[in-house]
Amino acid sequence: MSDTSAPIAAIVFDMDGVLTDTETIWDEVRRGLAAQDDLPWPEGATEAMMGMSTPEWAHYLTTTVGIRGDAAQRTLEGMAARYRQHLPTMPGAVEAVRRLGSRWPLGLASSSPRTLIDSSLEALGLTDQFQVSVSTEEVAAGKPAPDGYLRACDLLGVDPGSAVAIEDSSNGIRSAAAAGLQVIAIPHQAFPPAQDALALAAVVVGNLDEVTPDLVAGLAGSADR
Known part of the structure; x- marks a missing residue:
């Protein structure tokens, strides 16, 4: 053939x-939430969430990282704010x-x-x-x-x-x-x-x-x- x-x-x-x-922006926003909540960033967390759907990574942020509140909403609000500044x-x-x-x-x-x-x-x-x-x-x-x-x-x-x-x-x-x-x-x-x-x-x-x-x-x- x-x-x-x-x-x-x-x-x-x-x-x-x-x-x-924007991969770096996703990482910076999520790490920023962890810092706001006085949480350490788990090794391998960045790579683990690449490709996950919104419910999947929000669950990961809540259960594995320990982010408080609505992890999806907090993350997406942060991403939207960064995009308004500049979309690389x-x-x-x-x-x-x-x-x-x-x-x-x-x-x-x-x-x-x-x-x-x-x-x-x-x-x-x-x-x-x-x-x-x-x-x-x-x-x-x-x-x-x-x-x-x-x-x-x-x-x-x-x-x-x-x-x-x-x-x-x-x-x-x-x-x-x-x-x-x-x-x-x-x-x-x-x-x-x-x-x-x-x-x-x-x-x-x-x-x-x-x-x-x-x-x-x-x-x-x-x-x-």
């Missing part, structure tokens, strides 16, 4: 850490979305809540580039479970095996791979993925500028090899 026997049908982006450079964008994000969107249908599978997805895409001027977007609030389980990517592919009307995911984190890579997508990994410098997760990626690149239509198209049929 040749590589062109199963052409790429769609691309599904992650958002935080791929399009927006990953280099080449807008260009990459427009470049790939001119050739393939695009989806988004994000761990952010719906309100932050919509406001982020609007701020980036990319709302009309995505045919579908899925928050892990809207599926049964967050990353590393495959639910978000499976839902995005279902809404796009494509088989997951013919889709490509662009991810940065361990849980994100695991989620997309478990759903059956080919994964292009762009490791986040501040929070690099674990080696076992990175091994699940079809391609590892250094930045979004390297994610060209030729690179994506070259993944066609590779799941069958």
Whole structure:
């Protein structure tokens, strides 16, 4: 079977850490809540919450970190305040979305809540580039479970095996791979993925500028090899 026997049908982006450079902001806001509550920050907590849905990470903050009150509300209020100040964008994000969107249908599978997805895409001027977007609030389980990517592919009307995911984190890579997508990994410098997760990626690149239509198209049929 040749590589062109199963052409790429769609691309599904992650958002935080791929399009927006917000992983550090999530960490700073959550650590800030712990500091406000005079709590130590548990080792591995940052990495553990990457990809979790809002109920999942709120539960983690409450039970594992010990955050008091409504952990979700406190966190999202902090995130919204930071976004109003400045929404940092990953280099080449807008260009990459427009470049790939001119050739393939695009989806988004994000761990952010719906309100932050919509406001982020609007701020980036990319709302009309995505045919579908899925928050892990809207599926049964967050990353590393495959639910978000499976839902995005279902809404796009494509088989997951013919889709490509662009991810940065361990849980994100695991989620997309478990759903059956080919994964292009762009490791986040501040929070690099674990080696076992990175091994699940079809391609590892250094930045979004390297994610060209030729690179994506070259993944066609590779799941069958």
